[in-house]
Amino acid sequence: MRIIVCIKQVFDPLTPVNALTIDSDRKKILGSAYTPPVINGYDEQALEAALRIKENWPGGECEIVALSLGERFKLDVMKKALAVGADELVLVDDAAFDTADSVFIARALAAAIHRLGGADLVLCGRQASDWDNAQAPLLLGEMLGWPCLTLARRVEVRNGRVEVERVLSDGSQVMESNLPAVVTVTSELGELRFPPARARLQVARRRPKEMTLKELNVEIGSPAAEVIDVSLLKVERECQYIGGANGAEAGRRLAETLIDAGLISPNGG
Amino acid sequence: MAGILIFAETDAGAILPNFWEQVAAARTLAPQLGSVSVAALGWQIKTDEALRSGAEAVYVLEDERLTEPWPDAHLSALESLCHELHPAMIVMPRTTLGMEVAARLAFRLGGALAQDAMTLQLADDALTITRPVAGGAASATVRLNRAPWIVVPRSGAFTPAEPGAEASAKVVSVQPSISDAALKTRCVSRARQEGETISLERARVIISGGRGLDGPEPFQLLHRIADAIGGAVGASRPPCDSGWVPTSYQIGLTGKMVSPEVYIAVGISGATQHTTGCSSARTIVAINTDKDAPIFRMATYGVVGDWKEVLPAFHAALADRG
Numbered sequence: 147m148r149i150i151v152c153i154k155q156v157f158d159p160l161t162p163v164n165a166l167t168i169d170s171d172r173k174k175i176l177g178s179a180y181t182p183p184v185i186n187g188y189d190e191q192a193l194e195a196a197l198r199i200k201e202n203w204p205g206g207e208c209e210i211v212a213l214s215l216g217e218r219f220k221l222d223v224m225k226k227a228l229a230v231g232a233d234e235l236v237l238v239d240d241a242a243f244d245t246a247d248s249v250f251i252a253r254a255l256a257a258a259i260h261r262l263g264g265a266d267l268v269l270c271g272r273q274a275s276d277w278d279n280a281q282a283p284l285l286l287g288e289m290l291g292w293p294c295l296t297l298a299r300r301v302e303v304r305n306g307r308v309e310v311e312r313v314l315s316d317g318s319q320v321m322e323s324n325l326p327a328v329v330t331v332t333s334e335l336g337e338l339r340f341p342p343a344r345a346r347l348q349v350a351r352r353r354p355k356e357m358t359l360k361e362l363n364v365e366i367g368s369p370a371a372e373v374i375d376v377s378l379l380k381v382e383r384e385c386q387y388i389g390g391a392n393g394a395e396a397g398r399r400l401a402e403t404l405i406d407a408g409l410i411s412p413n414g415g
Numbered sequence: 416m417a418g419i420l421i422f423a424e425t426d427a428g429a430i431l432p433n434f435w436e437q438v439a440a441a442r443t444l445a446p447q448l449g450s451v452s453v454a455a456l457g458w459q460i461k462t463d464e465a466l467r468s469g470a471e472a473v474y475v476l477e478d479e480r481l482t483e484p485w486p487d488a489h490l491s492a493l494e495s496l497c498h499e500l501h502p503a504m505i506v507m508p509r510t511t512l513g514m515e516v517a518a519r520l521a522f523r524l525g526g527a528l529a530q531d532a533m534t535l536q537l538a539d540d541a542l543t544i545t546r547p548v549a550g551g552a553a554s555a556t557v558r559l560n561r562a563p564w565i566v567v568p569r570s571g572a573f574t575p576a577e578p579g580a581e582a583s584a585k586v587v588s589v590q591p592s593i594s595d596a597a598l599k600t601r602c603v604s605r606a607r608q609e610g611e612t613i614s615l616e617r618a619r620v621i622i623s624g625g626r627g628l629d630g631p632e633p634f635q636l637l638h639r640i641a642d643a644i645g646g647a648v649g650a651s652r653p654p655c656d657s658g659w660v661p662t663s664y665q666i667g668l669t670g671k672m673v674s675p676e677v678y679i680a681v682g683i684s685g686a687t688q689h690t691t692g693c694s695s696a697r698t699i700v701a702i703n704t705d706k707d708a709p710i711f712r713m714a715t716y717g718v719v720g721d722w723k724e725v726l727p728a729f730h731a732a733l734a735d736r737g
């Protein structure tokens with residue numbers, strides 16, 4: 147069993163808007179220089195899904211490869227994948243990957259997966275928090291010609307098949323397919339486990355495997371959908387603080403303020 | 416390529432309410448792109464509403480395999496229809512199914528995808544849209560360089576169109592072409608949550624709880640307050656991820672987009688991925704122990720305090736005035 151987990155380095159999605167900037171071309175959002183980048187949250191959860199499959203794999207013969215396309219990688223950030231238990235980390239570093247063009251990213255992922263000798267299962271986060279595109283895994287499935295199962299809160303592999311429980315807005319749905327397959331993971335699956343201290347020390351000496359865009363042999367064409375401008379959305383409202391001698395008094399005053407302003411009605415109106 | 420095709424998603428035969436926002440979005444470009452048609456996919460579809468949308472034609476694609484939100488089946492049926500109709504623009508609903516099919520359809524048709532579109536503008540044969548990115552922290556202007564354009568309007572961006580008096584559209588029944596080869600996945604089972612009392616999308620007042628509530632029990636109090644003021648209860652992502660409340664409560668980028676008159680956020684810090692789903696509320700009220708929490712920057716009224724003290728008194732004051 148071979149699982150490839152696609153992980154992306156992104157600026158911390160909890161960076162306050164006021165600390166974000168836009169590049170001089172007005173085409174990219176830059177994270178704050180003071181906040182280190184992170185592995186995209188949903189990708190961490192995809193990694194957690196892979197680790198759970200490996201834990202329950204009979205005989206333990208299950209390999210997890212974490213694959214990332216990006217640029218200016220922070221090794222200590224990306225090596226977290228190794229510290230939690232991925233067997234290998236593969237980084238493809240190129241400025242071309244700093245793009246909102248999901249088609250190009252999916253092409254490069256497909257090529258990298260082939261070059262790595264293929265996989266039985268590719269796990270991805272449901273979307274990346276920088277562009278919120280939620281497209282690359284779907285397009286990857288299309289390009290590989292593999293089944294694609296999305297929004298999994300549970301992923302199980304048995305007898306050459308993968309079964310997922312996917313989250314829907316009004317409940318859930320169990321779906322399955324043959325392997326190989328692409329599966330996207332959602333936050334309901336649970337957080338990535340914390341790496342043991344010992345593992346964090348051990349990975350300090352390990353090197354990721356490196357590949358180049360050239361080796362992947364994919365062309366950078368003009369994107370079907372092209373970002374031509376980006377601007378930050380700063381919202382500031384004047385907040386009227388309601389206080390009191392204690393929390394209870396503030397709570398009572400808040401209710402009265404909202405009722406008097408006609409915003410809420412105490413009899414369900 | 417000409418005209419606009421709206422994908423009407425159905426559930427138990429009924430067209431989803433998102434449809435009317437799609438109609439509104441389509442109408443903004445109808446003068447330039449030509450006639451609007453509807454493709455309703457599902458099983459035992461009630462078409463009467465779609466007939467009153469002002470569309471020229473309603474294509475009805477019925478197949479039992481279109482009962483569930485099964486992406487492969489819907490994609491296959493829609494793709495073949497597009498190969499026959501050659502629409503210049505296809506408008507998809509912002510639903511789990513709609514967004515997924517949109518991305519794959521754009522790829523298969525060799526077109527371009529505009530998801531979460533707030534505005535649409537057609538000039539020099541290119542469609543340009545604006546959309547929130549980075550969880551709503553920024554807005555991007557995106558130019559679609561290849562047609563057909565697959566557009567998913569952002570919830571709340573287009574005021575829903577009203578059904579007309581006349582059922583003017585002609586009905587065209589089409590046997591959906593769903594090839595077995597296209598069905599690479601299988602549906603095993605489906606579980607639905609119990610119906611919410613008041614739908615979040617339609618609620619006038621919403622009271623939402625976040626990680627600061629620290630467990631499932633405090634949501635009982637939120638429900639009692641919501642009952643008293645005729646509102647609905649929502650949540651940020653952590654209470655849903657932790658199973659304190661069902662995922663259908665989640666408000667935000669990957670949950671529901673709501674626009675109530677009043678939004679009360681309790682123990683919610685105000686991450687952009689959450690507030691992007693409630694920022695169109697006329698009035699936002701925040702209750703949080705942290706005076707620096709970002710939620711206060713978008714709030715009209717705020718209480719810096721512990722919900723354990725604030726909320727019971729808030730609830731009692733409602734009873735006093737009721």
Ligand SMILES: Cc1cc2nc3c(=O)[nH]c(=O)nc-3n(C[C@H](O)[C@H](O)[C@H](O)COP(=O)(O)OP(=O)(O)OC[C@H]3O[C@@H](n4cnc5c(N)ncnc54)[C@H](O)[C@@H]3O)c2cc1C
Nearest residue numbers: 625626627651652667668669670682683684688689704722
């Ligand atoms: C791509 C992406 C998509 C996402 N989609 C969504 C989404 O759809 N919806 C969503 O909500 N989130 C979403 N998130 C997560 C989001 O970034 C935040 O992590 C999340 O909204 C935080 O939830 P919270 O405010 O409840 O928790 P926290 O940020 O942990 O805030 C808890 C708050 O409670 C306050 N508090 C603690 N104790 C008390 C008390 N006793 N009384 C009063 N206040 C108290 C604290 O001061 C704090 O401000 C998404 C993230 C990403 C990256």
